[in-house]
Structures are given as structure tokens and as C-alpha cells.
Amino acid sequence: MKKSTVWTLFVLALTFAGSCKKTSPSDNHPAIGSWSFKGKTYTQAQGYVYGGGELVATSTSPGSTILISFYNTVPTTGGTYTVVHNEFANQMAIEFDDSASSTIYYSDDPHGAIQPATVAVSSAGKLSVSGSNITLYNQHNSADSASFTLNVVQQ
Numbered sequence: 001m002k003k004s005t006v007w008t009l010f011v012l013a014l015t016f017a018g019s020c021k022k023t024s025p026s027d028n029h030p031a032i033g034s035w036s037f038k039g040k041t042y043t044q045a046q047g048y049v050y051g052g053g054e055l056v057a058t059s060t061s062p063g064s065t066i067l068i069s070f071y072n073t074v075p076t077t078g079g080t081y082t083v084v085h086n087e088f089a090n091q092m093a094i095e096f097d098d099s100a101s102s103t104i105y106y107s108d109d110p111h112g113a114i115q116p117a118t119v120a121v122s123s124a125g126k127l128s129v130s131g132s133n134i135t136l137y138n139q140h141n142s143a144d145s146a147s148f149t150l151n152v153v154q155q
């Protein structure tokens with residue numbers, strides 16, 4: 001190979017490498033969350049803040065929606081939140097809509113058990129919520145309940 005060809009290839013390689021934008025994983029590849037309920041695992045398709053104090057996450061195949069409600073507004077700092085049905089400060093409510101069965105399950109322990117979940121807030125203000133062994137109850141039949149695990153992220 002001639003020196004000029006090698007030099008041209010070298011300059012092209014440097015030009016290409018310099019034009020590639022360095023990105024963090026969250027720039028083009030948002031974190032993906034998941035949740036498990038009654039033996040099924042759902043992969044998060046999207047997650048967004050809706051209204052004044054709700055984080056909504058959806059999945060496809062199987063389809064479902066999770067609504068995580070905070071008291072008045074979404075948190076700006078992370079911490080441990082108590083999962084209840086009617087949320088107040090440092091508490092949150094979870095509602096799970098199983099599209100396949102058209103059944104809604106919600107967090108409301110009739111026995112008053114404290115069920116914690118962890119909320120994290122990134123430097124960009126994006127939320128993530130994780131928790132395990134959270135009992136959700138069928139809105140029409142409280143005997144129909146199961147353990148719920150989640151790791152949901154705002155995209």
C-alpha cells in the first residue's frame with residue numbers, strides 16, 4: 001500500500017471517530033423496567049409522568065398498565081415509600097391493570113401490613129420505583145390477591 005493511501009485511511013478513520021457522539025446509556029437507550037405478577041413477567045414498553053403525581057408504565061405482550069400515584073406531585077428526592085391505597089406524604093398507591101383479564105388490582109392491605117418500595121430520582125429528575133413482595137388485591141374480590149414485584153423507570 002502506498003503511503004498516501006494509508007494516510008488517507010488514517011485521516012478518514014480519525015474523522016469518523018471524531019464525528020461519533022459519545023452518549024450515556026440513557027441518551028439513546030432508556031432504561032427498561034419490568035414487573036411480575038401471578039407468575040407472569042411484563043417488560044416495560046414506556047414509562048412517563050402523567051398529571052400532577054402519577055408515574056404510568058405500560059407493557060406489551062402480555063399487555064398491562066401500572067399506575068403509581070404519589071401524594072400531589074412526583075418526588076424530587078428518593079427514599080423509601082409505604083405502599084398503601086390512599087396515598088399521603090411519603091406514601092404511594094399502586095394500581096395494576098391486566099389487559100388480558102380486564103382485571104384491576106390495587107395496593108390496599110386489609111390487614112394493615114406495611115409494604116415498602118424504593119423511589120430513586122436521577123440527576124435529570126427521572127423516577128424509578130422498585131419493590132418486591134407487595135400484595136395487590138383484585139378490586140372486586142379481595143380474596144384474589146398475589147405478590148407483586150416491580151422495577152419501573154420513567155423514560
